[in-house]
Amino acid sequence: MQILKRLYNAPVTLSLIAVNTVIFCIMAISGHELWWGNADDLLLRGANYWPLTVVQHQYWRLFTSMFLHAGLWHLFTNMLGLLIAGIFLEPILKGPKFCLVYLVTGLVADYASIWFHPDAVGVGASGAIFGIYGAFLALLTTPLFKRSVKMPFLIFIALFVCLNIIVACFTVGIDNIAHLTGFGCGILTGYLLYFTLSKADASRLPN
Template identity: 55%
Template sequence: MKIINRLRAMPVTIVLIGINILVFGYTALTGMDIWQGNGGQLLHLGANYWPLTISSHQYWRLLSSMFLHAGFFHLWTNMIGLFIGGFFLEPVIRSGRYGCAYIVTGIVSDYMSIWYHQSAVGVGASGAIFGIFGVFLALLTTPLFRWEVRKAFLAYIGIFVVLNVIAAVVSEGVDNAAHLAGFLSGAIMGYIFFFTLTGADGERLSR
């Protein structure tokens, strides 16, 4: 019952996951390789690319690219991260703040991604997901949560950060610019959100 109640308290996360899956299904129906993706097709569908997004003023790509993925594994890992982040954070900060954080950090990270990689085609929700974890980490450093709760989750976030640093070092194709921008912008939003939350909100983390 506790898990069911938790799922009911994270509607934005579930909707976002559903949209990402539906968009991926659509890209597959258009003939895109579901395992590796295709840069040309993704670009046609709304991927992020400096000459189009910025130079040609197609700013909508900063948003649309957040819902496109270059293959099933890309989608799967991102949706797992989104579910975990939403499972814990959305019930605490509520759906409005959560949705705002996802969109804002996603746009910031997508801009930084193409600013840093101006010749690359960018897709994926990872920047926004890093933003969600940035919000979570920032709030964990505040008195919003009881210390015993904070201690456990700080360890969890620490592991998440360490694993992603390792992945950034050993893996090719990891968009570190997007991840870092998403995480830092999320942390800033987390500290802003802190002043709009109460102790009762913090208690929902451990329920």
């Protein structure tokens, strides 16, 4: 029952998951590789790529690439990470602010990604998702929450970051620049949003 209430209070999170999933399903039905993806196919559908995004001024790719995923596992891990963070953070920020964090950190992360990797084709929501975790971490370090409430979440975020670092050391193709930039931008955004929140907002984080 508690999880249903959490889901009910996270409509933006669920909407983002739905949009990402529907787009992937449409791509799969139209012939997109289910497990590993295809760079040429992803580029046609809006992937991020320096020669197109910046050189040819197709800046909309910074946005569209956030909703494309190379394969089913890529989609699943990203959406799971978004769901876990979103059902706790969105009720605190409310939909518009949560959406703002997602979009701003995702766009900044995507630009950083092609800046450092101009020859790589970039897709995925992970930059924005790391931004969500960064914003959550920033808010948890403020006086907004009681220590007894925030410690379990701080530990969880630390484990999330450490696990991703470990996976990145043994996996080819993970965009660490996007992750780190999104996370850092999320921290900054979280501290800025702190001044717009109240104890009533903080009370929506479970004890």
